[in-house]
Amino acid sequence: MNKHGKRLITLAALATTTTAIIHIANKVVAASAGLKEMLDTNGKNYYHWRFGDIYYTRKGKGSPILLIHDMLPGGSGYEWSRIEDDLALEHTVYNIDLPGCGRSEKPGMTYTNYVYVQSICDFIKNVIGEKTDVIVSGYSGSFVIMACRNEEKLFNKIMMVNPVNPGALKQMPTKRDKLFRKCLEVPVFGTLVYHMVVSRTAINNEFIENFAFDPFHPLRDLQDAYYEAAHKGGCYAKNVYANKVAKYMNIDITRALKEIDNSLYIVEGEAENNGEATVEAYQNINPSVETVTLNETKHFPQVEDPEHFLEQVGIFF
Template structure:
């Protein structure tokens, strides 16, 4: 009788968790495009990868690769996308496993993303300048060895988020427990906390629109699988970023928020020195200076990367 009660309680807990998760996905509904422009789909290894493009296709290509976190998407570039499109042909995908792209329960790894970025740049763009944020900066660095790239503009890039934690990836992929943990991490209070602690310097930059889109993208079907690999440490390229950038033939500019904590400015200075790369420091910003100080960021881009000038 006692075992029966325990089993009944466990079944009830599972059913409740599934109902909550289903209700959150229904409330989030279908995710609208993150950016204004023409919406396209790139078919890659069974994924339908959503991307937005804007600007004159005859202008130089700029490909924007968003960073990685539990609620990541190309919306990260919302404050600079249209301005860049005035002079350039700008293309911004939602990486596989994020945003409006497919999110199957595959094993997401750094090699998967390095291959995706390489193929996307080769197939969709024409010798682009790549604007890569955080981990995407390391994937773009690897891709720049494999395909033609006109320049790398990397914002607080990193290739190492810490040791691998396979148990944590496994936990977050678990149907009931993983859903429950992920829903807690991606609640609006949690998203605001992480944004204010790590991404933005000024709390008022974490607007209701930012939080709403992050919450909605984090509650799509399969949303936890790619972030599970991120927190498990499986998306790190493990390269020596400074040394690899030094080996690239294209111009490299690093942009850093002076108040960044996850990847501090001291790290940025070290990478820039090793790579002999230009380093632009944006005051009163953390990990996303392009979102927090877009005008300053755009001025720095146009001033420090001549290849982005109108041709």
């Protein structure tokens, strides 16, 4: 065998060994992320939706309220853990993990705004079974606005917590975005890149810099829940992130926001990045949107100041 042939065999062996090592490392990272068991599954309620099982909890009695978490990497219903029991004293509270998130099934599919619109509408029709109020966090507010426009009879009042600026939602996928998504979807190596994005250090830094009002008290339990949820499902956990970062979930909500007649209420954290500009953008599109700012909070006012957040819920609902 000539030197060229031996070199090729050596390179192939090295590539195979490297891939195997990275694959094992990915498995270890995903398994170890759940050691703290932050995401309780004792309720074992699953809505068997056509594109995968959706995990949810149901608590209390009274008029229904649906809680929908943000679409940050690692997002799940745990986001509402500090207020759902209090809400359940007067309401039937449904808290879901959206498709591809948290404890819900994570199929390898293209996750678009329409997928989430359909999942929310189907959940209300088939699980809640009546018109419902909604409290929705962050990016997911765009799903609820579009769902309400499509099937208004399913929705009553809508409270949005730190929603995304409507202008940002107009950005459509570019060739570079699509290429990045394809790279993330590559087995083993794409998962390695994703694990870097949602590493313990990366999530902690994101909370300190962008989510927590007080960087010296950066919501440790929520960080742990985000870290666990971001790895739950192994290599399939990256699917939602790949589609979101590539802007596949974006949609222009301007027309829908203008047309819906439902009561809309925005709760903004005092220190939320570009919070004032975002509120102004919503009111410019729909002047009937009501707003309130919670002091000494940032991206998660329902976590940082649950008492005053619940006061606003009582006022609005």
